[in-house]
Amino acid sequence: MCLGLFGVQIVWGLQNVNTSRIFQTLGADVDELALLWIAAPITGLLVQPVVGHLSDRTWGRLGRRRPYILAGGLLTALALLAMPSVTTLWSACVMLWVLTASINIAMEPFRALVADTLPEPQRTSAFALQVFFIGAGAVFASALPWMLTNWFGVGGGADTVTAAYAVGAVVLLVTVGWSVATTPERPPGQLAADAADIAHPDVPSASGTAALTTSGVVWALGGALLAGLTPLLGAPRELYLMAGIGALFGALQLAAVAMRRFGRSSIGMVVIVEDILHMPVVLRRLALVQFFTWFGMFALWVYAIPAVAALDPASRDPASAGYGRSADWVGMLFAEYNAIAALVALVLPAIARRAGRRACHALCLTCGALGLLGFASFARAGDLWLPAIGIGIAWAAILSLPYAMLSDGVPARKMGVYMGIHNIFIVLPQLVAAATLGVLVRVPFGGAPGGALAIAAAALATGACLSLTIPKASHAQCKIA
DSSP: OHHHHHHHHHHHHHHHHHHHHHHHHTTOOGGGHHHHTTHHHHHHHHHHHHHHHHHHTOOSTTTTTHHHHHHHHHHHHHHHHHGGGOOSHHHHHHHHHHHHHHHHHHHHHHHHHHHHHSOGGGHHHHHHHHHHHHHHHHHHHHHHHHHHHHTSOOOSTHHHHHHHHHHHHHHHHHHHHHHHHHOOOOOHHHHHHHHHHHTSOOOOOHHHHHHHHHHHHHHHHHHHHHHHHHHHHTOOTTHHHHHHHHHHHHHHHHHHHHHHHTTOSOSHHHHHHHHHHTOBHHHHHHHHHHHHHHHHHHHHHHHHHHHHHTTSGGGOSTTSHHHHHHHHHHHHHHHHHHHHHHHHHHHHHHHHHHHOHHHHHHHHHHHHHHHHHHHHHOSOGGGTHHHHHHHHHHHHHHTTHHHHHHHTSSOGGGHHHHHHHHHHHHHHHHHHHHHHHHHHHHTTTTTOTHHHHHHHHHHHHHHHHHHTTOOOOOGGGOOBO
16 A cells, blocks of 8 residues: 555655756746646645545445556556656646646545554554655655766756656556555455445535535635736736635535536535535644645745755756756755655654644644744755755654544545545645745745745744644544534
């Protein structure tokens, strides 16, 4: 099971390290980067809840999670091979959409698979073990461009990126194929019981449908109003994105209700949206923590390369050799923080058992905030290995503890869809960051990319404080708000 996540994280690692590099090489400005990255959060927002909902209701020779893991892995490998060959900025954006959608299909079922197969006392350890393999994959991916250039004599620049993506595609196919072939999902008797349960799917209540209609109208009108006021107030164009997100969410709710009312489709979409409106308390509190956490991490991924390159006047031109060296160094720093995360994941279960999951998560996020503050304030790129340690400690917790807390606080029969809904609160802050970071960097920080990393530090510090508000939950206390 974990070996497949090793391959999946190679893809995320390659994307995180190289996407800004590709965009800037094709002519993108620094203050446009966050908006160009928008494919990652939007595809996660749309794909993961749907995959979770469908996999909860899928039964076949490969079980219910593995068909999606396999299909997503195959699509991702094809996208990896195509991505480095793009020659225009718009085609790079399109391929980022395709790549991110594909890897989301493969990734979402891995989390639900752990919750499906293991009892609650083992889940913190299981998610931490996943972090070890995720960290190992990210280390490999982040260091791969540097290794190809310095160990294997690949020419550098575009040649290095192309070779790295090809290696990533091969490793992804091997590891995902191994996980699909060797991971049993459940004993046949339990599968039959689950199949009987899903033969009678939940039917949205009349009150739930009314609430869905009201919510849809509010979101749609709010989005339209924001879009209308943006040009009148001379507000930044990024607000159109926020308006579109709100209007789209409202329209989806209204469309779901209409389709159910006229009997033109299954009620799956209505169930997903109604589940969002009736989330367990644990998930509601986690949503706030995840908002600030992933806002900060998104800022790091987008602005790390331009921020490090800005420390050396010879590296500020994206077409220069110095910029390429800065990008490779950021890859090594990302490899370092992922290696730290993999090591911390081995001791995280013991710390969580002693201090509690909430306190452990808050402590790790505080370390991450200090690390990001170091990234924003250090004057020499060579010294950034030190704050990368703090980011690695935070990353170990980010990838494990929220899932352990969530799996203990939601109904087991809805584990897949709630894991997908949880992902909404990972991608929404990234959408907000994509819409606002360009303005925040341009206005108060005068376009200096290091300002985005200072904002990221403040965001993780806020998430650390909010972590302490998450209630302790058990399956006997899965209260629905």
